[in-house]
Amino acid sequence: MKHKVATTVNGQRREHEVEARLLLVHYLRDVVGLTGTHIGCDTSQCGACTILVDGQAVKSCTMFAVQAEGKSLTTIEGMAKDGELHPLQQAFWDEHGLQCGFCTPGFIMAASYLLSQNPNPSEDEIRRGLEGNLCRCTGYVNIVKSVQSAAKAMNGSKAKAGEHSTAAGRS
């Protein structure tokens, strides 16, 4: 039996009929066609599938697609705006915060939630804030630096632009 699910994905309204058991991550990848959200473990440990659901970081393998009914979803593909990388994407690039890149979308999404909750995290807070995500390439050194650098850039741009915020998920 199929169920209707209507969501907003990266600002676009989406409606599909899906099986009740379809995982949200499979919905995004196989139904919506956004393959930037990755699957790394099947047991909600690795965080590669992290997206924002109504602004909150969620491992999309822990939710069924039907549970996303009426919700606003942000995936890595929705982070860049008007052809400009999100400050976190830019910071991961600048600070060499990725190698193979497979875990990176999940880290960027988790970090965007972290910064929405704590715009000036200490190194320790970043490390603890990202402990739901696993990276096998970087030893996390440059991921931490990337988040620090993004926080700086976002706070700077916020100060400049007054109310304008570039943090996705800060709804």
Place this chain on the structure above:
Amino acid sequence: MAVTTMIGAKIHRREDPRLVSGEGRYVDDFTRPGMLHLAVVRSPFAHALVKSIDVAQATKAPGVVAVYTHKDFAKVLSGSMPVTPSFVAEKKQSPARFPIADKEVVYQGEPVAVVLAETKYQASDASNMIDVDYEQLAAVMDLDKALEAKSPKVHADGPDNLAWDLTYIPDDPAVMKEADVVIKTRILQQRLAPTSMETRGVLAEYSKPDGTMTVWMSSQSPHFVRLFLGGAMGIPENRLRVISPDVGGGFGAKISPYSEDWLVPAAAKLSGRPVKWIESRTESLQTTTHGRGQIFEVEAGAKKDGTLVFIKATQYLDAGAYLGTFAAFQACACLLAGGAYNWKHVSARTVGVLTNKVPTDPYRGAGRPEATHMCERAIDLLAGELKMDPADIRRKNFISAFPHTNHFGLVFDSGAYEKAMDMALEIAGYDKLRKQQEEGRKKGKYLGIGLSSWIEICGFGPSAATAPATGGIALVESAQVRVFPTGSVAVYVGTHSHGQGHDTTFPQIVADTLGVPYDSIELRHGDTAEGPAFGYGTYGSRSLAVGGMAVFKASKKVVDKARKLAAHLFEAAEEDVVFDQGHFYVKGSPDKRKAFGEVAFASYGAGLPEGMEQGLEAVAYYDPSNFVWPFGTHVAVVEVDAETGHVDLQRYIAVDDCGNIINPMIVDGQIHGGVAQGISQALYEEVVYDDESGQMRTGTFTDYILPSANEFPTFELGRTITPSPTNELGVKGIGEAGTIASSIAVINAICDALAPLGIKHVDMPASPDRLWKLIKEARGTNHNGKGGS
């Protein structure tokens, strides 16, 4: 003369914009029209006979198109999965391995059937409906017991469980007697799951009319897969295309071909439809080759003054149920048992043992972390016996003259071991740390400082040495440089980048060599339909020292031709033409110059010198004259909580020397990741099987512990630069260095911390429960340890 502006520069990676945007393309991101999904039915037992397989119910399940078992695959696949000689030319036995089991399963996870269905959920559902009747047999799980005469056999019809037994150099009893102090230790290198974040995956499409097969897969070496798969399926290379797109990490576990690399293309051929299989994490932990899995018995001796006399190593290698393609590669640990030091004698023996577990194969470092671990632990134990500082015994015995030929005939190309150690000690503030340790001990604090002075053989490798090790294919490397008429450049390489940043670093080399803008150069790799006929792949820290040199060599061939043409255009003698910063001119007339692009354009026109063909492109195969030998010293600082057994890794210092640097940002990144993986072996990771049933107890990330950002400090890096004389770029490898050094740095630090309790050895992973038990035991028996004083 080429201008050096890009080599050595911190250039941000050009692969990153797509990867940070979610536009990377990994195997699971590809689909083909009419594609089916494949699920594998696997043995739940470590050892059993397959009495019957009932597929009736599964075949009728919704969406199911086909169910295939051994008899179906036997129609389209032949031969045995490949096993190379590696460092053990003659094996006692190497059980034949078909990619899917027939009458007997020999490890948990071995394929017994596959299901093809319209969706992956349907394939998964139906795979649970296949009824396999097994008769369970005794499983061989313990490496120590496997060689006992009364042990059950891994393969019911096998003669015993011995895969190989090779003594490289026997003991020299006379030399052993010269030692004033002798230590003995037994080091367990636990099995590790390489766990790239992207699991394995294969998508195959067969065109019956054309007889062509296209395979997308997550591989470090697509050309090798094409070679072997073509043989198994009877498809010539020109009709078999293997594409390894973005790959989410490899760490050695994506070099060798796997069962599914055969089964998925075969299923595509049998069904007539494209077929995709993506490995689940549990499948990955159970069936992707493991690393390490060795026990070392080590004995070493020294003179009273700290002069090293001998080291003797015996390696027992848990090969698993079949030999991995490069199973005996890890035997290189024996050849490096002496590490960075002068010994009067080194003896070594490797023993390969079959068990009912998934095969072991190279994993980041492959043999070299094991060698470093045993040697560096032996050095610390000798220092302890001699009451010498661990830094002093190293300094006294470092190899300092290069080239140095070790006891096994390997030639270390260059090094400055003491310099690297001094830098590491300086960054660490070693003397101050020792004082802190002394004061801390008075207060019952267990602070430990661990050193690891590592060396590495890498850059595989010279054809004379490597062709026999692979059974014929030398591990040289290829590159093709194409200069288009308007001067843009495409470079095709046989290496594969899956995090190493070749898309960035190789164009840096080309930019300097051709003198053209970096942005005009594009790098391509991972598609066997492009570039030179054969590529050798990325592993063993070889991509720069071998592949980068092929790129350099091909670029120089292009410049040589362009110079000839420029001389013709200038009507000058070739030897009078200067090539500088991307321009040609005649000596003494730098004003009348021609840009490289102008010459490139001319090369496609008329009026070329007699005998010169149009075009400006070159293929090069680079065969290195030797391996390359990076080195360094790492320092770990830990505090052990004696009440809980918890290890607090407070600082980690790494000084590494990989010769000249193409891109320092990428080198540092490689070290960070490598260090983390070695620390993770020391403290967290371990594949655990149940001894009785042979079931894996660490089949998900709930039980197989990978550390998060919260488990590490920020690593402190330093660098010395000792160019390699082996190649013109003066480069060595750095991909594995961190892992090679770090597990023993941490273990030496823990043992140093617990030395007041008389603890001299801890098995990996040094988990809290393991340390807590050790400490409790030591306090119970050692009066000095009472109360942690």
